[in-house]
Amino acid sequence: MMKFNHPYHLVTLSPWPLMMSLSLMIMMSSLLMLFNNLNLIMFFFSLMLMLMNMYQWWRDIVRESTIQGFHTSIVIKGLQNGMILFILSEIMFFVSFFWCYFHMYLSPSIDIGMIWYPMNLIVFNPYNIPLLNTLILLSSGITITYCHYSIMESNFKKSFFSLFMTVLLGLIFSYFQYLEYNESFFSINDSVYGSIFFMLTGFHGFHVIVGTIFNLVMLIRFMKKHMSLYHFFGFEASSWYWHFVDLVWLFLYLFIYWLIY
Structure with a gap:
């Protein structure tokens, strides 16, 4: 060799x-x-x-x-930098949609009556499914953080269970978002608000599905004993990605659901 x-x-x-x-x-x-x-x-x-x-x-x-x-320590350092740059690119992706949203929110055009949100739209109640999904996603952030600390303590049972709960909460979030879409009184074709709403929540939902799959792969690797106290970057990358998903949802809930209600 x-x-x-x-x-x-x-x-x-x-x-x-x-x-x-x-x-x-x-x-x-x-x-x-x-x-x-x-x-x-x-x-x-x-x-x-x-x-x-x-x-x-x-x-x-x-x-x-x-x-x-x-994967030596220097290789892992490069992987960490790559994951950070990837998450930064994802942040800028969502910044572009929020930029469009705030442009229309602060200066609505005459085509929609110069008011925000547009007339004749029935928006979602932020204290129903959106609030429940917020609690679910914040709880998943707690469980994945607890999994990280359990790995640092070399506690396999706690880390496996907490990561399993994170995957389960991610699936529950996706299911409730599906129910929310079924109850919607407007579509992506209903003015600029409908377009921005479904683009933002839809892409975030896609990221939740990707993050859930990411965590599920890490759960399988846990079962195969691929992780150790000194070698767990795969899980670290999935946890960073999941915290990014949590943070984006907080902005979505505050500005898309709660602020205009």
Whole structure:
């Protein structure tokens, strides 16, 4: 085996980036076909292809980390910086939507009667499902923080249970948001408020689903004993992402639901 006099990890050739990009392209094409022709077969084929590529790519990364030991402290530092930059890019993504929202909130156009929110819209009561979802998401932030401290104490049972509760609370949040959408008296086509509301809450809901899957993968890795007191960056990245999701929801609840009610 070739030895190197540096602590960095030089990744080997991998087919998964190319395969993943092709599967994403096929999935986007199949989504267009699904919206126009209701072609479910192509959509499910592209979905299975993407999931297969994701699984094998992550499998190789886990193997590099837990079995081959390529993730040294300097490599993990680089991964941490990369995750921080990714979350910053996600923050700017939501900033753009909030910018649009506050522009219309502070200076509503004449097309919507120069009032905010537009007339003849029945908005959500912030003290019903939105408040319940806020409590659920804040509770999940507590459980994932408790999981972090349990890992630092090398307590497997507490860390596993608290992460399981985080995944469960994330699923409950997504279910209640689905119920909220079913009860909506307006749609994404109902003026600029409907567009901004469903773009913000919809993208946040998508991030909750991604974060729940992220935490679920970490839960499976917990079961396989991949984590230790000195080696748990995968969980650390998922917890950072989940706290970001929590923070965005607080801004959503305060400004989209509560402020205008």
